[in-house]
Amino acid sequence: MTPLPEDRARMRATFMRLFPGLSLVMAIAVADNTLVATALPTIAADLGNPERVSLVVVAYMLAAMLAAPVYGLLGDLFGLRLVLFAALGLFTTGSLLCTLAPSLPVLVVFRVLQGLGGGGLMVLAQALLSQAISPRERGRFQGYLASIVVCSQGLAPALGAPLTAAFGWPAVFLLNLPLAALSFVLLLRVPALPGRGGAFRLDIVGITLLALTLSAAMSALMALQDIARSDGLRLAASACATAVLIALLFRNQSRSSYPLIPIALLRNPTILLSDLVAMAHGAFLVATIVLIPTLFRVRYGLTTAELGLTIMPMSLGMIVGASIIGNLVTRTGRTTIWGMVGMAIGAGLMFTAAALPCLTQGQMAAMLFGLGICSSTVMGPVQIMIATAAGREHLGSASASVQFARILGTALGTALTSALLFLTLACSGVSETFVARLTSTAAGPVLWDPAIDIAFSAVFVLLGLFAASGGLLLSRISLTKV
Missing domain, CATH: 1.20.1250.20 (MFS general substrate transporter like domains)
Known part of the structure; x- marks a missing residue:
């Protein structure tokens, strides 16, 4: 059913309250890895271990994948905006620490922290939009947000290279700080609707199994990338470990009262x-x-x-x-x-x-x-x-x-x-x-x-x-x- 004109006007006004904050959060989320990728050669030159420098990207992705389902569950229980503030705060803290990293292993650890925050940015921003706009009208507004996201993804490489050349690799992480601060201010305009509530217990076993599964999967993917120079033994072992852990994870999640992966x-x-x-x-x-x-x-x-x-x-x-x-x-x-x-x-x-x-x-x-x-x-x-x-x-x-x-x-x-x-x-x-x-x-x-x-x-x-x-x-x- 097509919304009435007054309903459209109300949804448009709601969207304009959401758009500045959510679009900036999404832009930060999608541009981060692309920005960092342009700085990887400089990071390798400054911190050493060039054969391991890809871990700067892999660590962030692994942490973001681990965090995404947790944020989804927490957002449903305690309110999407509140949890988004927490995710943005963790992402900002990780970004600041990355600029201070004295070595590659320390930078990888700080990227994990940054990824644990970044994993919630896109998830919660998309959910906030879906919460406020009807399905029929959502298409147009999704298009507006998608344009901002794509612009960020496309412009990030063109911005990251000159930033790194002029100010060094920490500049790609420092850039997140003013953008995150502006996001905090803009998100204050987003309605703070309550979650569905209820008791909550963190599923430690589920989180551990999910982390082990993702680690094994990443190991298999890295072995796959190196298949031309290896005998395939590492790939086979990692693939088998991933398959076993996936089976254990789904068994655990199907029995959990607070599943990280929404089996239902x-x-x-x-x-x-x-x-x-x-x-x-x-x-x-x-x-x-x-x-x-x-x-x-x-x-x-x-x-x-x-x-x-x-x-x-x-x-x-x-x-x-x-x-x-x-x-x-x-x-x-x-x-x-x-x-x-x-x-x-x-x-x-x-x-x-x-x-x-x-x-x-x-x-x-x-x-x-x-x-x-x-x-x-x-x-x-x-x-x-x-x-x-x-x-x-x-x-x-x-x-x-x-x-x-x-x-x-x-x-x-x-x-x-x-x-x-x-x-x-x-x-x-x-x-x-x-x-x-x-x-x-x-x-x-x-x-x-x-x-x-x-x-x-x-x-x-x-x-x-x-x-x-x-x-x-x-x-x-x-x-x-x-």
């Missing part, structure tokens, strides 16, 4: 399938974003300064697409059809890129713009379907489940694409040539190497399969209209 919610087909869609979409989108600068460096010989701009066409496409899809959902009430079409076109573009390795820089930029539009068709409708299916009392837990799934998909997709790329290069005997091109400081065109292009084509096929699987999962969701 996952029995709802709409929520389960939406989480799987978020996982496939995360694998497709983030693995593409990680791959593109490497592709432009190795294939087209772009400089380090130029690489920060390679994602801009995709970011622009996501901004345009998010606005269009948000309005389409609001006007028609339809949810899944847009993502199905978007992921089908996205898969087609990836398969085209795999078949045509001779694309020029301009053609690649046009393709990235199209991929940006396609990728923007999924997460807004998914958030709407999750919130509608879960109901108001379980918004936090439902939002946490989709965020957890998306982060897991991101880690899995990035590891799989990296493993496939380097395994294909190793089989072709061109790994050293690839690394030399990637680390070279020289600019300008490079000689065409068909073996390297074959490796990129294999990765494009895998990314196309991620997109196709997301579209297929969307077609199985019965909640096609709100």
Whole structure:
């Protein structure tokens, strides 16, 4: 049913109270790892241990995945805004400590603390929006927020590189402090609705099992990335340990009075399938974003300064697409059809890129713009379907489940694409040539190497399969209209 004009005006006024604070919180959450990634070479040079510097990113992701379901449960019980303040405070404290880290191990510990706060930012901000806006109107407002988030994700690399060059790597963490302070002020305008209340007991066994499961999974993913240089024993051991821990975790959570993973919610087909869609979409989108600068460096010989701009066409496409899809959902009430079409076109573009390795820089930029539009068709409708299916009392837990799934998909997709790329290069005997091109400081065109292009084509096929699987999962969701 279409809302009355006075209802629309009320929801618009409510959204304008929410928008400044929630959009800034989301921007901080999505931009952090991208900002830090641009500073990793400098961190390695200053603190040493370059072979371990990726732990700065992995530690944050692991902590955020661990914290997300906890924040969802706490938000449902004690109120979303109150718990968001706590998460933002922990994130800010971790950011400040990161600037003071004297060594890489200490920095990794502080990144864990920062991630424990960061894991709640996106979860609780999305839940607060869903709490205040009706499902039908939520599409348009999700589009506005998505545009802000995408801008932050696209601009972060362009901002992180000059910040690091001018002020050193601590600057990427110091930037969070004024932004977080402004977020605290803006969030005071957000209505402080109470949670559903009730007794609460922290599930220590569940948290321990979840932490062990994620640690084993991350170990397996890191072993997968190194598969070209190892015998596979570490990968097999980590994969087996992960499988056993997952079984123990689900058994524990199905019996827990206060489960971290909402098993009861996952029995709802709409929520389960939406989480799987978020996982496939995360694998497709983030693995593409990680791959593109490497592709432009190795294939087209772009400089380090130029690489920060390679994602801009995709970011622009996501901004345009998010606005269009948000309005389409609001006007028609339809949810899944847009993502199905978007992921089908996205898969087609990836398969085209795999078949045509001779694309020029301009053609690649046009393709990235199209991929940006396609990728923007999924997460807004998914958030709407999750919130509608879960109901108001379980918004936090439902939002946490989709965020957890998306982060897991991101880690899995990035590891799989990296493993496939380097395994294909190793089989072709061109790994050293690839690394030399990637680390070279020289600019300008490079000689065409068909073996390297074959490796990129294999990765494009895998990314196309991620997109196709997301579209297929969307077609199985019965909640096609709100």
